[in-house]
Amino acid sequence: MxxxxxxxxxxxxxxxxxxxxxxxxxxxxxxxxxxxxxxxxxxxxxxxxxxxxxxxxxxxxxxxxxxxxxxxxxxxxxxxxxxxxxxxxxxxxxxxxxxxxxxxxxxESPQLSLWKAAGQQLGERLRNRIISDISEEGKINFHPNSILTDEEKEKIEAFKVYIDQLYL
Known part of the structure; x- marks a missing residue:
């Protein structure tokens, strides 16, 4: 920014x-x-x-x-x-x-608003485990080696769709 x-x-x-x-x-x-x-x-x-x-x-x-x-x-x-x-x-x-x-x-900055949205959509525990960083421009970086269940993978994919719709 x-x-x-x-x-x-x-x-x-x-x-x-x-x-x-x-x-x-x-x-x-x-x-x-x-x-x-x-x-x-x-x-x-x-x-x-x-x-x-x-x-x-x-x-x-x-x-x-x-x-x-x-x-x-x-x-x-x-x-x-x-x-x-x-x-x-x-x-x-x-x-x-x-x-x-x-x-x-x-x-709010994109970092804070995306962090809050991730907590609401994914749950704070999963968010804290998989998100490594959020850039000032709003790009989310995920931990590359996270071991995830199928349910967690589905939640993350749904969150990505939610974010894409939010920032179109």
């Missing part, structure tokens, strides 16, 4: 900006935002209220999606860029903070 310091060629990128971006980048990506170079530079140069703007924006997009609205990634990215450039940024209302709090899983 995106490393803000490497993506934006600027002498100094504030640690606080990087920390906030890292907290919201997965949610923004899942909501459909395309991280163009212009958007990344706008994030780095955001004058103020970066986290509030991300919070309000994510809540707004989640609300649109809950109403069945189709969202266009280009329009979302442009809207986010305009929100970041505005004088005060977008300031979330209390109901938006509550709405986002109900959907915090959208902000």
């Amino acid at each position: 995106i490393n803000l310091r490497q993506a934006v060629f600027y002498e100094y990128v504030d640690d606080g900006v990087v920390e906030i971006f890292d907290r919201y980048k997965w949610g923004l990506r899942r909501l459909g935002v395309n991280f163009s170079q212009d958007l990344l530079e706008t994030i780095v140069y955001c004058p103020h209220n970066l986290e509030n703007t991300f919070m309000a924006f994510c809540s707004w997009v989640l609300w649109l999606k809950s109403k069945g609205e189709k969202t266009n990634p280009e329009i979302l990215s442009e809207t986010l860029m305009q929100a970041l450039k505005s004088d005060r940024g977008w300031i979330p209302y209390d109901y938006q903070k509550d709405f986002l709090a109900q959907h915090l899983d959208i902000l």
Whole structure:
């Protein structure tokens, strides 16, 4: 995924900006935002209220999606860029903070969300035994020499199908 310091060629990128971006980048990506170079530079140069703007924006997009609205990634990215450039940024209302709090899983990294899904689908014991690593991009690496029963093999194949459908 995106490393803000490497993506934006600027002498100094504030640690606080990087920390906030890292907290919201997965949610923004899942909501459909395309991280163009212009958007990344706008994030780095955001004058103020970066986290509030991300919070309000994510809540707004989640609300649109809950109403069945189709969202266009280009329009979302442009809207986010305009929100970041505005004088005060977008300031979330209390109901938006509550709405986002109900959907915090959208902000999870692929590693954590896949780890949780594997625990639910396979059971924690089997998951812990067969998964060796999950990459930042969401690729699951299995232990190559695991001895498995036929039932466990079926569970793993069903999990792979589930993951493929989840991330299409």
